[in-house]
Amino acid sequence: MSASLITNRLDFAEETAGSIAVQIRNLNYFYGQGDLRKQVLFDISLDLPKGQIVIMTGPSGSGKTTLLTLIGALRTVQDGSLKVLEQEIVGLSKSELVKVRRNIGFIFQAHNLFDSLTAMQNVEMAVELTQNWREKRRLATEILTRLGLGERLNYKPNSLSGGQKQRVAIARALVNRPTLILADEPTAALDKASGREVVTLLQQLAKEQGCTILMVTHDNRILDVADRIVNLVDGRLESDESLDRFVETHDPKRLDQKMFIL
Ligand SMILES: Nc1ncnc2c1ncn2[C@@H]1O[C@H](COP(=O)(O)OP(=O)(O)OP(=O)(O)O)[C@@H](O)[C@H]1O
Numbered sequence: 341m342s343a344s345l346i347t348n349r350l351d352f353a354e355e356t357a358g359s360i361a362v363q364i365r366n367l368n369y370f371y372g373q374g375d376l377r378k379q380v381l382f383d384i385s386l387d388l389p390k391g392q393i394v395i396m397t398g399p400s401g402s403g404k405t406t407l408l409t410l411i412g413a414l415r416t417v418q419d420g421s422l423k424v425l426e427q428e429i430v431g432l433s434k435s436e437l438v439k440v441r442r443n444i445g446f447i448f449q450a451h452n453l454f455d456s457l458t459a460m461q462n463v464e465m466a467v468e469l470t471q472n473w474r475e476k477r478r479l480a481t482e483i484l485t486r487l488g489l490g491e492r493l494n495y496k497p498n499s500l501s502g503g504q505k506q507r508v509a510i511a512r513a514l515v516n517r518p519t520l521i522l523a524d525e526p527t528a529a530l531d532k533a534s535g536r537e538v539v540t541l542l543q544q545l546a547k548e549q550g551c552t553i554l555m556v557t558h559d560n561r562i563l564d565v566a567d568r569i570v571n572l573v574d575g576r577l578e579s580d581e582s583l584d585r586f587v588e589t590h591d592p593k594r595l596d597q598k599m600f601i602l
Pocket residue numbers: 371372380398399400401402403404405406407
């Protein structure tokens with residue numbers, strides 16, 4: 341093989357590696373110790389290409405949140421390999437993990453807002469992490485307004501509805517324009533219109549900034565935004581396929597049973 345061909349191949353390999361935001365290989369995860377040790381993730385291998393929106397579905401207790409928190413470097417990988425934004429995170433120090441987390445926006449099942457702070461202050465706090473003191477008010481106002489909370493900037497979480505709180509949490513995750521967004525049922529507390537607005541915003545972000553999104557959802561109203569759907573059952577990746585193929589191979593009844601009666 342000629343030298344140039346080898347170089348080209350290496351270039352190609354590097355390019356491919358550069359286009360993957362998250363690469364998971366043979367990942368196993370266990371909760372508990374000794375006799376109580378229980379495996380919850382089994383031999384997970386998965387690539388999330390940059391700029392894609394991947395939706396993860398699966399029954400309650402199948403390990404979705406666990407996988408999301410591992411990718412988000414909020415939990416330590418015990419076995420296997422996990423590369424996030426081109427960096428192997430297995431074996432990183434705490435301070436290195438914090439750096440990785442700065443590029444990630446989290447939207448959790450429970451929104452974790454600070455009750456004593458207003459919507460604006462909750463979002464500003466996220467901007468402060470990037471030391472962007474001068475712009476924090478403008479950025480927080482802009483994103484909250486875009487999410488329909490322009491009239492609620494100075495409300496505290498206790499005076500907001502469930503859906504509004506969820507939107508503040510989403511604003512907080514998006515305000516620093518992260519490269520990777522991990523969202524755990526982000527539309528669960530939202531009505532149809534606001535749920536759609538949120539996913540449209542996520543979709544725009546993915547398009548405009550090449551941002552990658554992994555979203556856990558049981559919400560069939562938003563499946564159409566996915567480039568790919570991944571199904572986790574009993575800690576195992578059952579399918580990893582395009583939306584078209586997913587719809588083709590799962591008749592609606594079965595889809596409902598799998599995803600909504602959980
Ligand atoms: N901190 C923990 N300690 C021990 N077991 C846990 C812990 N967190 C989760 N589990 C168990 O691990 C399994 C996977 O839980 P996980 O929260 O990842 O599921 P999930 O797919 O997100 O479920 P849901 O759709 O209900 O949110 C479950 O059996 C759960 O009981």
